Amino acid sequence: MLHAFRSLVSPELSIVQILPQADKVVLVARPKATESCCPSCGCRTGRVHSHYMRRVADLPWQGRVVEIRLHARRFRCPDPQCRQRIFTERLPETVQPKARRTARLGESQLVIGFAVGGESGSRLSRKLAMPVSGDTLLRMIRAAGFDPPDAPRVVGIDDWAWRKGQRYGTIICDLERNRVLDLLPDRNAHTVASWLKRHPGIEVIARDRAGVYADGARRGAPDATQVADRWHLLQNLGEALRLALGRHRKAVSAAGKAMMAEMSGDDDANPEPSVETSPKLDGLRRSRRNQRSELYAEVLDLRTTGMSPRQIAPRTGMSVRTVERWLAAGGEPEHRRPPARSVLMDPFQEYLEGRWQEGQRNGLH
Ligand SMILES: [Zn+2]
Known part of the structure; x- marks a missing residue:
């Protein structure tokens, strides 16, 4: 069983000892290879110059921190012309030169960093027995390579508040991937137009009903189709409805009263109690x-x-x-x-009181 476990650590290492300690597990390891390649000239050599102990953190085991104590070696380059006379051996599948964590531990910590950020990621990593500082996590995130995103095809343009009621900028989103693409410092047509010119290939622009973004889109992406986005359509519809109803407030109010009177079953009822x-x-x-x-x-x-x-x-x-x-x-x-009492309840008042007196008080029967 131990042999199977040892083989999981790294194909480049032989685990010679496992030392369980109170707060961690120490794996004592040696490189399997007898030779190494010079990183400068690529010459292969087995001429060992010296040994040293290298400590590398690895993925946790049984909820405990794992440390690999590696008997690392320095080699002499066999090429007398090479500018690098002595070099440390490379273990590309296990750990990067000078790194203090294995590549696979770094990958796991990076996933945590991307998910929850620096300080939170640091706290979570410690709980998961993969301790790392918040600053290191942020450094790892910055150093991680990103694939350039695909060119956006359908974008939404809207304003957003730097400071509500005082200063506004423009937010541009990729509506197909639900991702923020950029934040522009203001909401001028010129700024939007120049951003669109730098991002050719946009076919559809969803925007509000104001003229600024329409103008910017027309100048920056004249071939794109402009559409009103759903939120602004609903907002405009709501405003139009409120305006229309506001003009006929008396009629709406009278209709409401008539309906209430009809529901109460009394045509002569005074809907507005004195x-x-x-x-x-x-x-x-x-x-x-x-x-x-x-x-x-x-x-x-x-x-x-x-x-x-x-x-x-x-x-x-x-x-x-x-x-x-x-x-x-x-x-x-x-x-x-507001009316002093509910007209809606009136027709049922007598029935409800009767039921209450009968002891039916939970509304289920
Ligand atoms: Zn060399």
């Missing part, structure tokens, strides 16, 4: 209504100067959404007190 009023309360409501009217007039004034809701909001102390809602509705909203 609420207690007092002159003081009425005065307060009137004053608030006036304030809202003045605020709406101010919003309209700013709007006619060409300001967007985003610019109007901080000047009026309102949220951008409220400004948009008021403008879409064509006026400030009337605030109404």
